[in-house]
Amino acid sequence: MNSDASLITALVERWRPETSTFHLPFGEVTITLEDVVTLSGLAIDGDAVVVDIPDEDWPTIYLRLLGWIPDDLSGGVVRIVWLREEFSHLLENASQEVTEQFA
Template sequence: MRLPPTTIDPAPVYPVLLWGHGQHCIDSVWANEAGDRSYHVRGTTNLVTYHELYRPYLEAAGLFSVVPLVPRNSDASLITALVERWRPETSTFHIPFGEVTITLEDVVTVSGLAIDDDAVVVNIPDEEWSAIYLRLLGRVLADISGGVGVVRTVWLRDEFSHLPGNASQEVIGQFARAYALSLMGGVLFPDRFGATVHLQYLLLIKDWQRARRFSWGAAVLSYMYREMGRSALHIKHSSTSLGVDLGGWVALL
């Protein structure tokens, strides 16, 4: 016996909470207007080349656990399915068996980043960015195409991917700082295209020991929540940072 088609109303029963209905990307799926749209994890291939001499500095800052995670291939189909089920109103994925979300504990398991230390807060200095760049990286900031306080990741890669063989400890520290900067701009907190990185992150790693007291994992999760919400509401057509491996997180469920 052929059963009659079932009509499902995709609208929330109580729209007061899920205020995003009508602007959410899932609405186009229900309307059969999504086409071949897909989301992807943002990031960059223009990372500064890693050198083993950077490891002590990155370990001191609590960032080394991310190094083995890159480069990483992302599953666009999985990312798309998750974004379509993400509700920024509740910061949870709405799936057939209920609601689930990525927690701080998940971030620790997947990335190894700290979650219970100081909040990651940047105080914008009075000092010129060019002076900060010269003081912390030992280079004259010649790339100004990205805007004020921003440097292109490809330029950063070209400047710092070849550590001199006779480099002093000071120079090694500067190159390690450049690598950490590209890690933040290309992996942990990428912009829309992973093409630029803000120099404000330099201020977080000017003191390696102080940097270790930051809750990098909490910052990555917060950033991810915001960017997942923006993707779900059509503000962006990409997903989020590589700091939280969504494929690795799904494996934990």
């Protein structure tokens, strides 16, 4: 898929996260799921697109991406409670790596 960098930059500059809208010369607009389908060509119904990862690789993936391995790891499933407990507060002096893990 080709993308127009100038268009994306212009949209990013006009995005207002407080209202989840774009502020354009003719008014305020939001993007709908139909817009995403039209612009990206992605399907919005049917099966999810997933990657098959062997169970033995999950601890390595979690350690690399999050810096921790959940205690009750079950394949690719992580309890939201665990995520909230581990990633609820980022220290001000956190390293770039830790900040990316929290993100």
